[in-house]
Amino acid sequence: MEKAIKNINAERIVVGILLNHPEWLIELNGLVKTEYFWMKGHKMLFYIIFNLLREGVDVIDTMSILARAEKIQKAVDIINENGGVEYIEELKSLSEDYKVDDMKMYAQDIATASFKRDSLAMQESIAKELVGNPDMTYSDVVMMLQEKQVELVNKYSTSGGLKFLDEVFDQVWGEVEANWNEKGYAGLPTKIELVNRFFTYLNGELIVLGARAKYGKSNWAINETHHLSVENNIPVGYFDTEMKTRTFLLRIVAVDSGVPASMILNGTYRNDIDMIMQVEASKARVRKAPILHKYDHNWDKAKITQSAKLLKLRHNLGLLIWDYIKVKEVGGNGTKEHNELGNWTIFLKDLAGDLDIPILTFAQLSPHERRLADSDKINRYASTIGYLIPKSQEEISRDFGAENGGTDMMWIEYNRNGGIMSDPAKGINLFYDRKTLRIDQAAYQVLDDVYQ
Known part of the structure; x- marks a missing residue:
């Protein structure tokens, strides 16, 4: 040598x-x-x-x-x-x-x-x-x-040496100003205008949304990907543990076109000329959007880190979506799973900070409670924690029906960067069209005093 x-x-x-x-x-x-x-x-x-x-x-x-x-x-x-x-x-x-x-x-x-x-x-x-x-x-x-x-x-990258605040003041203040927009909030907006009063996608922050198994986590992610990337041309990386790219593509075209996902899946939309035109127009819009969807059931932290760094370096990644935080059960009292879920949360928060990007991820809700299952560390390290919750028939009736008051709601329990909701019964009403997979803000809101 x-x-x-x-x-x-x-x-x-x-x-x-x-x-x-x-x-x-x-x-x-x-x-x-x-x-x-x-x-x-x-x-x-x-x-x-x-x-x-x-x-x-x-x-x-x-x-x-x-x-x-x-x-x-x-x-x-x-x-x-x-x-x-x-x-x-x-x-x-x-x-x-x-x-x-x-x-x-x-x-x-x-x-x-x-x-x-x-x-x-x-x-x-x-x-x-x-x-x-x-x-x-x-x-x-x-x-x-x-x-x-x-x-x-x-x-071989370095932070360029230690500097007093005066030496970096203008640069850092410029970064603060770059987050501002005319609507009065910072960061990348969510699709739901009322949610933006509580959180947006800020660089370096980790948003964790909880939902029950098979109940809306991925469709929230798809709606946000559509809103940011298809409608606003912001590069989104979507790292998926369960949904293959063909399923993702089918669903985001359904969201964009308004054509039921089941009809796109089985091709029956082709019997309707209007639907054909809607789907073709959506295919063209989605094709041009800066979206990277990657399915891998064997994701590990090294793969996520290197792939995210590559997207940030080459494509100026605006938002990373990790779908979703979970570990395999190993039996016993669950301590190992709890720690691992917490470690994943820490890893994602650190990655958001290292790459200076927002990360959106999801976790399971406990079966009979409104809290994240298995790990207090998720609560400790996430920037914002919210829940996607199906409304009961009583709540739907209270809010003048599903079409007017929504089928589901979001409740913000913890938020390092904004307000929280004091009453779990007064979350943000959402209308979740389970045919087209679109999620929109409902017209009627039972507003909590905290955010009136």
Whole structure:
């Protein structure tokens, strides 16, 4: 490996500077990482300095470094193989006159050399995968290449250093202003105007909607995809665990056209010339919309992360829909499932923050209660929690019938970014046309005092 791309001089200088000024490490802010160093001795010294500083050690010198090395397997041997105490002192002497900007420049050289090594390693990995998987399709190869590229680029991305608020004020305030609209709320609007008084799809936020099994979760997602992407040309990524793309396409065309989904499924709409025209017009509209629907019953967090990063990088993803939070039952008291559901919520919230996009997801309601099943962590980490609830016949009658007052309602229980509803009987009335799968705001609302 002597021909490997490396910059030993840059490594010596950066480590030497940090031996003299370990507090300057914070100025790098991820520009260079332990794994970027080529020489094992430099890698070990950087690792020890980083951890001593993170733990709040006041004095970081040769003695404290050697003391910490004794607690790490083979660390002393690695340091001794690279010159030991004499080498550490040599590095300190070599770099004592360098400044912070010098350190940043040489750190960039280290990162560049590491990036080139990883790029070559990625090419070798791609070659092995192509040779070892002769049945890969064109699409498989494209996705594999894109994922590896995004993974490599993200590995070397940095936040650009620490800055005072004054230095980023105009940029960040511009981001705040970019969320404003003439209707008086921020973020991407939901389809239901009254819901926008409570939540919209804000970058970095996670919206969780609960519903009973087989009762409206996916159709809410399809209606929102249609509203944002077909009607407003906003890129939407829809990652699905249950619904294949042909079913999704059929349903979104039904929502757009107003033709019953069952008639599109069995083709009987073709007996009506008006319906034919409606469906053909909808097919053209949906075809042009920036929608990525991907079905996979084996989604995992790595797949979701890489696919979402790819969409954000290449298509400026506006909203990610994950349908939906669930784990397999493993028996016992359910503790493992509860924790896993909570971990998925944390993962999705972190992903929304990392990519600076809104994420909409769904969870099961408990069979006989208005609360999310199985995990208090969902409540703890979601930005907003709402429920999609079928109305009882008594509630439908109270609200002057299904056509006027709706068939279902949404109730907002928890909301980090807006108001909540104090009375579970006074949610937002929705009319859910189960033939065309359209969901609209009902004309009559039994308004809660909180949002009158």
